[in-house]
Amino acid sequence: MTLRDHFGLICTDLSATLRGFAWGTRQTRQALKTALACVISIMLTYFLDLREAYWAGITTLIMMQPNVAASIRKGWMRAGGACCGCFLAVVLTGLFLQLHLTYTIAFFSLSVLGFYLGVTAGNGYFWSYFIMNGVLISMVGMTQPDITVYITVHRGAAITIGVLVSLVLNVVLFPDYAHETLKEDFVRHRTRTFEWIQEIVRQYTENDYLSEAVEMPYRELIRGSRKIGNLLKDAAFEMKLLRGDPQILNALINRLSNRIEDFHAFYQELSRHRSERAYQGNHRTAMEDLSIKLGLLAKAQGWSLDEKDSSEKEIRQILARLESDYGKTVVDGRTKAYGILDFLFFLELIFLLRRIVNDLTFNTRENSVSEVAAVPEKSVYEERSDLYRFVFLGRAHTLHIPSLKYAIKGALGIVAVFWFWFWAEIPGGALNVSVAVITVLQQDLMSTTHKGLLRFTGCLVGAAAGYAFLAFQVESIPVLCLSLFAVVFFFAYIWGGRPGAAYLGCQAGLCYLVATVHDLTPMTSLAPPTERLFGIFMGVLFTWTINLLIWPEDLLEKFFQDIRDAEKKLPAIGEKIAARFHGGTDPGSVSLDVTALQSTLQTLRNQRELSADDAVPMRVWLEQLRLLKEESASMDMVDLETARVLGEMNPDFIPSLVETLFLISLARSHKDFQLISLRLAEQARAFEEIMALTRQSGIASRPIKFKQRFAHTLITCKRLIFRLGTLSDARSRFPASWPVEGF
Known part of the structure; x- marks a missing residue:
């Protein structure tokens, strides 16, 4: 995806967001609440004589959520993470003030943990904010240890004020309850x-x-x-x-x-x-x-x-x-x-x-579910692939390898930024550069590039708006409040809009707050927004460099590899079908996340990495794979009597279906797919023979409940034959450029 494509996506989504403006929409209400919360939290911070008031405003912008529950969940994680992180910063500074090598090792290890938990843990935002906030503030402590406690107290208080004001306004003003x-x-x-x-x-x-x-x-x-x-x-x-x-x-x-x-x-x-x-x-x-x-x-x-x-x-x-x-x-x-x-x-x-x-x-x-609904229903369980399983202290654990690589790259970026800034004394501040690394870094190069462009472009827009305000030399608090409300409302509206440009609104709002709000008086200097802009540029540059040098992750190539891995799971689906019919032990859930693959395919299409013609057979293949897994799960209605009757009619029918799944997973050439097509035609004929035998076997005289289960099983088998045919056909139409290495 070229830079032209990235900016084209940004312009398209930004234009669509602005054209869709209307006063009565939920997006507009959220922007109004965010702007009002920003002004109130900053004024409250001023009143309490706390430094770095812009952190309260930044928190209200980050806290903009679609409903009350999301605000509460993100609020406690941000406030709790900020307070715990401030305490961690004091501990790190006290332990490693004169031990630079030991500090670097601890700094790196904690950063890896923060990045990894941020994308894998259930409350990932709390763990990420807790650890990364502690690590970042400790940077200041290593160079200015005398102000570490001062910064932690004031920043933690400002963030907590921003969270509380956002929560109160979300409940009092235009509340949107998720339930x-x-x-x-x-x-x-x-x-x-x-x-x-x-x-x-x-x-x-x-x-x-x-x-x-x-x-x-x-x-x-x-x-x-x-x-x-x-x-x-x-x-x-x-x-x-x-x-x-x-x-x-x-x-x-x-x-x-x-x-x-x-x-x-x-x-x-x-x-x-x-x-x-x-x-x-x-x-x-x-x-x-x-x-x-x-x-x-x-x-x-x-x-x-x-x-x-x-x-x-x-x-x-x-x-x-x-x-x-x-x-x-x-x-x-x-x-x-x-x-x-x-x-x-x-x-x-x-x-x-x-x-x-x-x-x-x-x-x-x-609160009692009906008798049928109370019976546990077997469903499709989608589990992450690329898991490394190991036993530690007698307990089983897993590591998600792509997330671990992402965490290591992020930690290396922050360590490199800190020492480069410490030795070279570059402007922009280690915090601004490091925060850029944390927020821009994504698990693939394409997404990192797009978010980096959004962050830098947003800061350009926010800095320009901040410079324009500072040019008027405003010293009136009411005028500052009115300008804050209007500008933050506009940027918050973009932040709640189309995903291709939303992050631009967030960054523009943050940079505007840094430019115009500081301490207890309005800012009159251009240095803070300029340093933030330069720091973000350096952070984005560092992030791109690390992504290119260390485990460069191409989203398109990863998608191809994930498709290959998904193909290898077809025999496992067949084993589950065989187990249900033959009364064997269920082999367990198949670690196959089709929804994630479909989402990645849509991202590749949106970002023009795949043409429409190339994406069509892949979309069909993924949809048929999803339905195949759904329908194999619907075999939960098969009981021993149904399986026995079907086995008497044709003992090779189910084993042949399972074998076809195995062959599809191995098929590569058009000749392979032609043979599979012939095999499925034989399966269809075998099904017709089973239907003919159904009338002769006296099924009609069986109880109605058995006949319903038997009919459901037969129709599911027929759907599986059709599904396998469509799956094989879609796979045979994958683009000629499809990489076949590594099979």
Whole structure:
């Protein structure tokens, strides 16, 4: 990605953010609260006669969060980290004041720990801020030990004031509670889900399939699920404070997301193999009633589908009626005239409808999930790859290698900056240069470059605004407050905008505060913003140099390597499928984070490292891999009786599927993919033979519950065959420039 591309992305996102300005939006409310908190915290710092008042203002800008819970969580981590870090700085200065080599080793070790915990620990921001704040203030202590305690007390107090003012304003002024937003979004999301299911039922009943009417809402539902998932952590934090029960909400939201995937997979298979309308015709009245009741159920309010709601009860009655009517067709022999796929789809639809109604129904007064939802559901667990496992003091531990490399590079950067500044006495200050290293350094060169440009450009803008203010020689506190409010509001609005330019707003605001706020009087010198600007330039330069010299991480090459690693996990997915069918020991979770790969692919597209044509097959491959893993997890409905019956029909069917997964992981040439295509065609024929045997084996006379599980298992197997074919086809269309070394 060239510098022109980086600046093009910045300009595009900045323009979109400014064009979207409106007074009633959440982004505008957050910017107003941030500007007001900045002014109040600085004035309060002045009133308490604390030095370095700009740290209170900087904290309010950093503390700008989308809801109350996020503000509280970041607030305690920043205030706690600042106070603990100040204490650590005093300890480091006292222990190593005259021991430069020992200080450097301790300095380096703590920096590695701070960087590593910052990206891997659950409360990473606290650990990162605690350690890095202590290390940075100790730099001042090593050169000016007489003012170490003075700086730590005043800086810690200013940061704490900024945190407290931000928290109070976030609760008092335009409060955005995550659990309230989550409830509104969830009810809206559930409504759209039932409307979407209603459309699937309508198309099935009328045998009139229009995929666009299902696929477009499905993509919107997936985006809605992700948005709700992002809110869940903050909402759970608030509900713990309010004595709510976040575990129930977590189960509820996960179940709804899983059922959306189930219905989408069902519809894909249904639309590819049009049923013969036998069951729709025989049960048309009940199916139409079902569609109407689903529409009514979509209008339900609150977290749960109330067990006393008439629509929910009527849907259960309709499903029971469908099962009863189906039983009558079995008794009088009419099912012999129906196609086997028609039989499977009908049972699967009833199974999925009953499952989603059960999963979303619970009594909120007793906080008890329904019987079905209370049963633990096997789900896809996405674990980080590149983990190094070891045993220390009898306990198992893991290290994430890329994060460890990133931490070492960051620590080397800070150590190099400190000693270069100490020996060469360059302007800008070791703190400004080191902070630039900490904030700019990312886990790949491309992101580091972009954030470095945003930081430097933001400081240019903030310094220019600060110079303009200082040119007027303003000495009035009210005028200073008004200018602070207006400028910080503008920069905070950008900070809350599009990601390609948001960080520019943050840095511009910080540099403006450093330029215009200092001690107990307005600043009238250009030295602070100039030194900060030079320090940031040096920090960015150091960061780029370290990233180029030490473990240079190219995001595109890393993405290719991660794709290779993901391919190697296909046999493990096959082993889990085999274990469920053959009653073997479950091999455990597969460490495969498909969501992270999809996010990286989108980043590469946004930053123009991959062309649209090259990205298409990779996007399809990743999506099919995600669905493959989801559907392999849905084999949790397979029981011993189902597996036994399927094994009697074709004992080689499941082993052959598992072997195909292994072969796909090894395929490289077009000849390999052609052979896999032929093999999957044989699998499809074997499935047709199983369906023919299903009618002859007397499955129709089995209990309805067994038939529903059996139908669900068969349809899942058919989807797996289709999924493997699409996966193999997408992999064969990877770009010709795709690197094949290292396989």
